[in-house]
Amino acid sequence: MSQGTAVALTQYKDRVEAEVEAQVAAQVAAWMHSNESGTLDPRTLGKVSSSAADALALSIELANLVEAGKLQVNYRVVTPSGELSNDEFANPSQIPAKLRDSKAREFDTAYSDIIPVYRLS
Amino acid sequence: MDATAQILEIILPFYAKRITDPGNIGRQKQELFTELTEKGFARESQILLAFDAIFASMAQPVHIDLRHATLTHSTLSIRSSVQILSQSPDSQPIAAALNALTEAIQAERQLADKNRAEALEKLSFIAKQAELPASQRYHSILESALKSIPHWFPPQPP
Numbered sequence: 348m349s350q351g352t353a354v355a356l357t358q359y360k361d362r363v364e365a366e367v368e369a370q371v372a373a374q375v376a377a378w379m380h381s382n383e384s385g386t387l388d389p390r391t392l393g394k395v396s397s398s399a400a401d402a403l404a405l406s407i408e409l410a411n412l413v414e415a416g417k418l419q420v421n422y423r424v425v426t427p428s429g430e431l432s433n434d435e436f437a438n439p440s441q442i443p444a445k446l447r448d449s450k451a452r453e454f455d456t457a458y459s460d461i462i463p464v465y466r467l468s
Numbered sequence: 469m470d471a472t473a474q475i476l477e478i479i480l481p482f483y484a485k486r487i488t489d490p491g492n493i494g495r496q497k498q499e500l501f502t503e504l505t506e507k508g509f510a511r512e513s514q515i516l517l518a519f520d521a522i523f524a525s526m527a528q529p530v531h532i533d534l535r536h537a538t539l540t541h542s543t544l545s546i547r548s549s550v551q552i553l554s555q556s557p558d559s560q561p562i563a564a565a566l567n568a569l570t571e572a573i574q575a576e577r578q579l580a581d582k583n584r585a586e587a588l589e590k591l592s593f594i595a596k597q598a599e600l601p602a603s604q605r606y607h608s609i610l611e612s613a614l615k616s617i618p619h620w621f622p623p624q625p626p
């Protein structure tokens with residue numbers, strides 16, 4: 348690859364990244380305006396992501412908003428029936444070995460996925 | 469060791485475990501979060517868990533081009549990177565990522581020999597295919613091998 352091609356590729360990559368960043372900011376802002384009292388399950392963002400780069404950009408933007416104090420993040424567990432647990436934890440290491448689902452059935456959290464959940468601060 | 473190497477050292481065994489022991493996802497994510505946080509990568513651990521949730525829920529199969537990968541792209545997208553093997557003309561970075569994953573599996577002491585051998589066999593095949601020009605790859609066999617590795621593919625559309 349020539350040096351000129353490499354420079355052109357880098358410029359193209361930078362431009363694409365800037366466009367993605369702007370799109371991500373717009374998506375998160377739209378969500379924040381439409382969910383003032385709710386919580387955001389990031390799995391819903393999978394429907395608006397068309398690439399892994401999109402998904403990553405959204406993840407980074409969410410972390411930025413948490414750092415800026417605009418969002419809070421807690422962690423919930425996916426129950427065996429596919430719902431999110433009612434219990435929330437400040438970080439995954441606080442999740443106990445056993446939890447109960449919405450029907451009070453106990454399940455082992457070691458085998459259950461962990462999802463970060465966001466809400467407005 | 470720089471931050472990139474440190475994060476890779478933590479994340480690659482995580483993905484190795486997801487291949488060989490996919491059932492323990494909760495425990496593995498707890499361990500990953502704890503280790504990243506203890507080593508000063510709390511932000512990265514938060515991003516990783518969010519990315520994983522978003523990526524796993526995407527409706528369409530996706531791929532990412534590791535030729536222009538940053539640290540975060542390359543480490544987080546191992547499970548998706550294999551999807552471009554049949555498309556990308558230049559898959560050396562993918563081969564490198566797969567080789568790193570192979571080394572992580574080899575170093576995993578808690579892995580049963582049978583599972584280790586099976587995982588290494590699949591990864592070896594994929595890595596060798598990745599080093600070939602796209603026109604010479606066995607696409608159908610490759611796809612079959614990749615799909616046999618749990619959690620490397622996002623859910624397929626109905």
